[in-house]
Amino acid sequence: MDILAKLGILANAAKYDVSCASSGVSRKNQGGIGNSKSFGICHTWTSDGRCISLLKILLSNDCIYDCRYCVNRRSNDIPRASFTPRELAELTIQFYRRNYIEGLFLSTAVERSPDYTMEKMITVLRLLREDYEFNGYIHAKVIPGADPLLVYSAGLLADRMSVNIEQPTEESLRLLAPQKSLPKMFASMQQLKEEIQAHKEARRRFRHAPRFVPAGQSTQMIIGATPDSDLTILRTTQTLYQKFGLKRVYYSAYVPVNQDSHLPALTASPPLLREHRLYQSDWLMRFYHFKAEELVDPQHPNLETDIDPKMAWALRHPEFFPVEVNRASYEELLRVPGIGPKSARRIISQRRVAAVSVDQLKKLGVVFKRAQYFVTCKGVCPAKKTLDPAAIRRIVAPESPITQLSLF
Ligand code: SF4
Structure with a gap:
């Protein structure tokens, strides 16, 4: 398969991941190319209104997992493609040189195993940072269950990392993504939190201490694939901010892509208004000192749609x-x-x-x-x-x- 065909498949497959946004990271240009000092990643908006970086791509869509809500799940009969790390790094640089992009949002399906996939991601990041001296913004996914040493190596190269928890409860996750588990994801988040703090502290004392995920970590939750209430979602969000110091929690209205008895029908509309109200509530929790339980409670477990x-x-x-x-x-x-x-x-x-x-x-x-x-x-x-x-x-x-x- 040539690069263009892979690009078509893997850029299209990445559109369901919404956990990307500029984070104002200040990675200095030290003689190479690219600079995310003041602008962070370059954005664009897809036709469905989501914010994306200009090169938002999967390294592979050849997944060994079978998450019910995902178009790339193992049991779907779809065209599969995988970049080699060199192909993806070169593509990024070519796009950068043509001024198409300023950064990279790199996600991937789980190919062969979490460790194998994470190692491949690290190779891409190394090629970009070391061979091509690329200083632009890079957001990379953490593959839950990958060896902590691999997560650490990736964190030294990326600006932001995200572990997508996808569902607000372990029960929902078990139902829709049985190969994933919240405790494993929380372990990766905890590791990122501790390393971020330790490296910040080290940089206060030693000017040349390495940076580790300087733009912090984020996550994504799918909204409307299960009957979880807004109260459950906002409580999980609150815990994520308090416990792991996340920069952002992104909400992604579920777009039906698979026929499955556990999921809304293929004809169901993505709950975009609900997604919008959740973003407003998230904003209130982060900047207006609101608690999740004030915005919704057991008597009113869902946000009102007619007023904010x-x-x-x-x-x-x-x-x-x-x-x-x-x-x-x-x-x-x-x-x-x-x-x-x-x-x-x-x-x-x-x-x-x-x-x-x-x-x-x-x-x-x-x-x-x-x-x-x-x-x-x-x-x-x-x-x-x-x-x-x-x-x-x-x-x-x-x-x-x-x-x-x-x-x-
Ligand atoms: S791990 Fe699950 S959500 Fe991620 S690509 Fe594979 S099937 Fe999709």
Whole structure:
């Protein structure tokens, strides 16, 4: 099979992995080619709206595993292809030289064994970093179950690494991907976390200590392939951030590719709106000090689709409002729909000079049409009248129900 045919198969097979994004890594150019100092990886958007790097590719789609949700699973009768490490490294460099890409997002199926596959990935990374002196951004997958020494070697060469947990619980994983297990994945995540910390510490003391996965680790979860609730998904996300210090958790709406009694029908739409609400909740947990259990709870285990999770929380907690912007703490301001970290900081610095008035809210970056029902400025409610949560919901929720976003 020639390189072009392999490229067609393996670039297409990589499109279901969404765990890629720029991470602002600062790998300096030390005389070779490429530079990820200020821009990180170059992005593009596929027709289905996902963010991808320009060379997002699998090393191989010839998998020994049989994950039910995956197009590359062993039992599927599809064209198979594998690059040699030299082929993939040369392809990356040729694309780089033509200015098509600035970095590489390298994933792979499990070929022969986790160790064999990981060794092949390391060879690609070595060729790029050492033979071609490529300093661009590289995101590489960790193959769970691979020898920790191999994971370590890859970590010295890649900017970001990710272990895709795919499902939020061990039970779901056992059902859909019986050859994988969460404890093995958590072991790889723990190793990455410890090595990242140790190398950061070493670099504080020794200027020339090597970098290890300087852009941190991430993961991906498939949404909607099992009946797991948003509460389960967000609890797992919270644990991943707290326990393993992940930079990002990516959510991938399940795209039906296989006929299987354990999976949604082939005609089912990918739950893109749900994916969107999960990203919003993830943002609230990382930057707004929300806990998973505040956004969803056993009584409401799934996120609402007609309003965003922050508005939903505010409407469920009328006892918290109104918030007086001239007295509230930073954390209290962050709970107000329409006030973000930037506008909360601006409010706090403005009120050191003079009390914030209703007219100033917009100038400080507050989204007035959302915040007006939840704040007071010097005791004055900007919305002129106090409304109950049901009335606010009628105003802020879209008139017609939000329809499922479409991939096509
Ligand atoms: S390990 Fe599972 S998810 Fe990954 S390529 Fe193989 S079958 Fe697909």
